[in-house]
Amino acid sequence: MIEFRSVGFSYPNGVRALSAINATIQKGEFVFIAGPTGSGKSTALKMIYRELKPTFGEIWVNGLNVGTIPPKRIPYLRRTLGVVFEDFKLLHGRTVFQNVAYALEVVGTDRHEIERQVGRALQLVALGHKADQNVEHLSGGEQQRTSIARAIVNGSNLLIADEPTGHLDAETGWEIMQIFEQINKEGATVVVATHNIDWIERLQKRVIFIYEGETIEKYIKGANRLGLSNSSVLSP
Amino acid sequence: MASRTLQFFLLELSNSLKRNILMLVASVTTVTILVFLLGLFLLFFMNFQRIRSAIASELEIHAYLKQQTTDDQALTLKHHLASLTHIRSVRYVTRDEALSELRKDTKGEIDLSGIINNPLPAYLSIQVDNPESIPAVASAIQSMKEVEQVNYFQKIIDQFVSLFKTAERLFLGLVILMLLCTLMIIHNTIRLCVFSRKKEIEIMQLVGATSSFVRWPFILEGAFYGLLGATLALIFLAPCYHALVSEMSIIFPILPLAKGHELFPLMLWLLVIGTSVGCSGSYLSVNRYLHC
Numbered sequence: 347m348i349e350f351r352s353v354g355f356s357y358p359n360g361v362r363a364l365s366a367i368n369a370t371i372q373k374g375e376f377v378f379i380a381g382p383t384g385s386g387k388s389t390a391l392k393m394i395y396r397e398l399k400p401t402f403g404e405i406w407v408n409g410l411n412v413g414t415i416p417p418k419r420i421p422y423l424r425r426t427l428g429v430v431f432e433d434f435k436l437l438h439g440r441t442v443f444q445n446v447a448y449a450l451e452v453v454g455t456d457r458h459e460i461e462r463q464v465g466r467a468l469q470l471v472a473l474g475h476k477a478d479q480n481v482e483h484l485s486g487g488e489q490q491r492t493s494i495a496r497a498i499v500n501g502s503n504l505l506i507a508d509e510p511t512g513h514l515d516a517e518t519g520w521e522i523m524q525i526f527e528q529i530n531k532e533g534a535t536v537v538v539a540t541h542n543i544d545w546i547e548r549l550q551k552r553v554i555f556i557y558e559g560e561t562i563e564k565y566i567k568g569a570n571r572l573g574l575s576n577s578s579v580l581s582p
Numbered sequence: 583m584a585s586r587t588l589q590f591f592l593l594e595l596s597n598s599l600k601r602n603i604l605m606l607v608a609s610v611t612t613v614t615i616l617v618f619l620l621g622l623f624l625l626f627f628m629n630f631q632r633i634r635s636a637i638a639s640e641l642e643i644h645a646y647l648k649q650q651t652t653d654d655q656a657l658t659l660k661h662h663l664a665s666l667t668h669i670r671s672v673r674y675v676t677r678d679e680a681l682s683e684l685r686k687d688t689k690g691e692i693d694l695s696g697i698i699n700n701p702l703p704a705y706l707s708i709q710v711d712n713p714e715s716i717p718a719v720a721s722a723i724q725s726m727k728e729v730e731q732v733n734y735f736q737k738i739i740d741q742f743v744s745l746f747k748t749a750e751r752l753f754l755g756l757v758i759l760m761l762l763c764t765l766m767i768i769h770n771t772i773r774l775c776v777f778s779r780k781k782e783i784e785i786m787q788l789v790g791a792t793s794s795f796v797r798w799p800f801i802l803e804g805a806f807y808g809l810l811g812a813t814l815a816l817i818f819l820a821p822c823y824h825a826l827v828s829e830m831s832i833i834f835p836i837l838p839l840a841k842g843h844e845l846f847p848l849m850l851w852l853l854v855i856g857t858s859v860g861c862s863g864s865y866l867s868v869n870r871y872l873h874c
Contacts, residue, residue, distance in 0.1 A: 397788070418792075425790035435785045439601035451590050452791040496789060 347373040347535050353403035355389050363389040369554050376530040378546050379539040381556035387539035391508045395429055396420045428497025432509035434489045436481045443477040446495045467495040471525055487518035494525055507538045594799040605775040612771045613811020616764040617856050621819045623760045627753050629839050634746050636838045643708040643720050643734040651728045659728050668715040673707040713743045765859050772804050772863035783871045793872045800864045808860020812853045
């Protein structure tokens with residue numbers, strides 16, 4: 347489903363964020379991409395949905411080399427996956443329904459079908475009763491759930507979340523992680539970038555570590571303690 | 583564009599106008615003021631050109647014919663001249679008519695009763711399409727064998743042409759400057775509106791919206807700002823101009839000022855300018871934030 351083949355990325359100012367990452371994520375998997383802040387987790391995810399283009403190497407998503415697709419095709423790639431952001435990235439001044447429906451409006455979905463699919467997605471994240479509320483009036487957890495509903499509403503089988511609990515308290519964060527687990531159980535591939543070792547310990551999923559400097563010790567110890575023998579440790 | 587998508591864009595426009603009411607007010611006010619000022623300039627320019635044309639239409643070339651020229655020859659010459667370029671009309675004035683005109687013009691102030699043999703020559707009174715072509719037309723007529731002398735008040739016409747050319751260039755320069763200022767200020771105002779929503783544009787693209795899907799609601803919004811602003815400008819401009827023309831008509835009744843339906847093309851142009859600047863301003867501004 348997702349394959350990183352010797353992928354590296356450097357910013358235009360020459361700062362290297364990632365070098366020679368190799369990793370494979372299978373269909374239906376739930377995978378954490380872990381590592382300390384600044385280790386390149388978000389960079390790796392941004393390359394999956396082509397917000398960033400790899401400086402070298404190849405990234406294959408659903409059989410498509412995303413590094414080579416022309417800019418005009420990027421929207422079509424993004425329609426095949428859902429992305430959840432740390433800062434929610436909701437359209438302000440709009441309701442929960444309108445935010446979730448936007449992902450379907452861009453593909454010209456019929457109005458009745460939009461109502462049906464948005465209703466289903468909101469039920470899954472337990473927000474059906476807040477469909478008509480303006481997103482600015484929601485709590486952080488509810489806003490993130492709206493963001494998850496938007497990511498899954500188009501029926502895509504790949505969900506990418508970049509530090510989805512970074513702005514939330516521990517309890518709300520755990521609720522969000524449980525929603526991801528539920529989505530994964532229903533068949534979708536879920537990739538979550540996090541620097542929070544608690545989620546990794548509690549959910550017991552495969553972890554791809556991206557580390558920098560001495561912080562690797564903490565993650566290797568964590569992985570060993572958890573018995574995550576199939577997890578990868580990637581050097582930036 | 584599918585009707586479903588168009589319906590969504592119109593809904594987006596309606597919601598966006600409600601959400602960004604301050605931006606709406608700022609943009610529409612800017613467009614209204616600038617289109618109003620541009621409209622004033624264009625009205626002055628338009629009337630200036632009308633006055634110039636009216637004066638120009640009064641300017642005539644008199645081609646005095648040789649004594650031995652018969653009426654038939656004069657009429658043949660008249661028809662020939664009427665077919666030439668730059669000549670708008672030709673009137674043949676016989677010797678008797680020339681004397682009658684002289685009597686009428688002098689209004690009895692000069693005693694002409696002693697004239698037994700009419701000394702005045704017959705002539706052709708020629709009007710041209712624009713004052714600049716008078717010297718060339720006069721020179722061409724002078725070379726014709728039936729013509730004794732050509733008179734066209736060269737000095738006055740040269741001064742008139744020079745004065746109006748200078749004034750026209752100055753006016754045109756001001757109109758172009760005003761138009762550029764209008765375009766730039768409206769464009770910058772809309773750019774600010776779009777800038778305030780650049781995060782929204784980024785999010786739309788992240789959920790799979792194509793550039794055109796993101797762009798269209800903004801273009802429609804820009805068009806709406808432009809059209810509404812220009813319409814308001816016309817609503818203010820019309821009574822101001824009407825009051826001005828009424829005053830001017832009392833003081834200078836002979837001035838051929840534009841009125842009524844003559845103003846429709848200008849009004850239409852102002853609406854087109856307002857709307858297209860709104861559209862192009864939005865288009866260019868949104869493009870700055872579109873990454874794919």
